[in-house]
Amino acid sequence: MDLQAVIESLPRYGEPLLVTIGVTVASAALALVLAFALGLMTGSRHLAVRTPARVFVEFFRGSSVVVQLFWFAFAMPVVLGIQFDYLIAAGIIALGLNYGAYSSEVVRGAIAAVPQGQLEASTALNLTPLQRMRLVVLPQAWPEMIPSLCAFAIMLLKASALVSVIGILDITWLAGLIGKQPGQDRLLHYGVVLVIYFVLAWLIWTGMRALERKAKRGIGIDAKSVKGRLAPTVATGGVH
């Protein structure tokens, strides 16, 4: 019986599930750090700071994440004369750089949207540029970034399935492997994997929504008054 075979093999998804989650979390962390670094740089007034960051962002947004994944896994080791002991590093780097470049636009946009008067007030209070960023700008920009960052986090989760094609043993890879075994139905296994991804996406969305409420409350905006804006955002025009 197909269904029974699928149910009996469910425990085997445990370890690959940790790989999928690990790749997503690690590359999201890399992407977040990069997004802030690049977002601050592309929003800079100085051309010398802005230009290299802009080139980096356009370069990674302009080509394909799938190609970048293959490039980091199989071309970079040749160019640099190194060998990845763990290909998973190539996967995390490719996803992290690509989504970091995309998300940097979110960071830049949210920072630019902080009202001018706030900056003038910071100057009037004689805050240093660092204090101004840390105490005034970022606390206000951060809640505005969360819905878009959430959309990118879900896109990143979905893109993490791609690491299976460079030989990382995640849940997509496992479904293909088990599905080929006798007595197993590949369709059912891929179906199981789709449901797992959907649940993970829902968890990200729920977590980010709670984070947004908390961040808004932190700067004195009542979460209820912005309830309409908490609907799941599909990075509107964010991905190009």
Add this chain to the structure above:
Amino acid sequence: MQTGWSNETLREIFPAIWDGFVVVLQVTLVAGIIAVVLGLLVAIGERNGPVWLRRPLGAVFQFIRNTPLLVQVLIVWTATSLYINPDWSAFAVGSAVLGVHYASYTSESYRAGIDAIPKGQWEAATALNLPTGRVWGAVVLPQMFRRSAAAVGNWVIAMFKEVPTLFIIGVMEMIAEARAFQGQHYTGAVEGYTLAGLLFLAASYPVAVAMRRLENRLASE
């Protein structure tokens, strides 16, 4: 084992990668039409379709939107090649899945465009007793297209860059071509993947810039 960059290899691999690039453009055309048309139908269906259809339609497309394209491609390809019709080509099946996947995004952009139309316009259309076809054709859609055009265009660009995912079912796009070349010549990873990346960049960057212009122009009018 290959070491470093070789112009010789680049010359040899270029025709193969170029063939792959042409396939990418073909897939983009087919899947793009599906994404643009189906997305609109879904957006209208979710809003004004029969009541029994709205919720299931929304649920199905939410599921498609929140699960990986790669797995969707694999599951549909398994279904068609093993159970439905093994003669269907990877190109056709892959383009269809890609198009439907991106229709789940474009439908959201269309919906945002429809939602942005002031309520008074709907009421005025009702007051004038316009038939449904005229309401959509003469009032809603023209305004919606202006608001959604740039976002939908951006999704098509994003889709263009996701075409290489289809190599997994044997669509001979650039990744598949590069891998085939490596299988024969034991070299070409650096040149093939670099070339593929640069072709994507060269093709998508000008279009993305044009889209940003369009976005700004439509926003300022």
